[in-house]
Amino acid sequence: MSYERFAYLYDELMQDAPYHQWAELVLKKLEDYGVKGRTLLDLACGTGELSLRFAREGFQVTGVDLSTDMLSVARSKAEDAGFHLPFFEQNMAELEGLGQFDVIGVFCDSLNYLQTAEEVEKTFSKVYQHLKEDGLFIFDVHSIYxxxxxxxxxxxxxxxxxxxxxxxxxxxxxxxxxxxxxxxxxxxxxxxxxxxxxxxxxxxTFSVEQYSRWLEHAGFKLLEVCADFEDASPSADSERIFFIAKRID
Known part of the structure; x- marks a missing residue:
């Protein structure tokens, strides 16, 4: 799914989104699991709001999105903020040629825009290839609920x-x-x-069990599943599910 005119309204519509909670969660999980590297790939980065927040935290950020319009907004925002971040137009299920990173994230339920099980499995495989050994893969999805x-x-x-x-x-x-x-x-x-x-x-979306199986099949070790920005396991009425996985060789 590629945003069109919506891209230029996105930040206005999302001004109350808890971006700080996404950033805080990532920083906490990197500390919890001892990841010291500072290279970060922001998949489905949209208008770059989280990319910029991570850049301000000292990460070397690369952004990827499928939407030309979203990336246009992201580049303008980064330049206005004094950052020269590399942004690439790619499908996350066909990711290639970007090197390896210490952490890769797919935030704001962007993974839910993949329509088939095959696309999710391909994305996990591509993320694995672009992640350094012991690097973290962090993503969130809407729950079935x-x-x-x-x-x-x-x-x-x-x-x-x-x-x-x-x-x-x-x-x-x-x-x-x-x-x-x-x-x-x-x-x-x-x-x-x-x-x-x-x-x-x-x-x-898919079940927690299904995402977990796909991660393990791609070669990841699933470290943690939590919900709604809290360090607690998902419940029947949790709305946003977070997965934290590590690449193992």
Whole structure:
């Protein structure tokens, strides 16, 4: 899934996202598992918000995303902040040629945009190849509960002076998948009229057990599974599941 006009609204829509919690979790897990290296690959980096936060923490950050528009925003933000970060347009399931890193992350449930089991397995294999020995792979996904009980058949809205949206979520064709139909209304200040555009996004998730098997099959040692930014195992109503795995040779 590649974002189009949505990319230029993304930061405005996500201004309340708990990015600091993602960054804090990564820093804590690197300390917990004794990872000293500072090279970090931010897969599905979007507009680079987390890439910049890690750069400010002293990491050598590389960002990858499938969306040209998202990467355009990320590059501009990095330059404005005084960082010269390398950003590459690649599919995470076809990752190649970027070298090896001490930590690789797929944050903000971006892995849920992969539609098939094969894509997830290919992504794990590619991440393994790009990770240094004993390096950490950290990612988060929506839980099955979040997809089926929170999103499914729900409507979400926003109504502000400059921006409004209607967000409808419907069951997808695959098990534990959802289709998001989004209609945006953005104020054109020159005409005082609202321009509408529509996008469709798809997300799919799998069980904790399935992700764990795929990680182990790719060669990782699964170190930890936790939920909702807390050091606690997932419960029946956890919404965001985190996996921390290590490359072993």
């Amino acid at each position: 979040k997809i089926t009980q929170v999103f499914m058949n729900q409507t979400f809205t926003l109504n502000e002076d400059r921006l409004a949206y209607i967000w409808n979520s419907f069951p997808g064709e695959a098990p534990n998948s959802v289709e998001h139909e989004l209609s945006f209304f953005v104020l054109d200040e020159s005409s005082s009229k609202y321009n509408r555009f529509d996008e469709i996004h798809f997300q799919r």
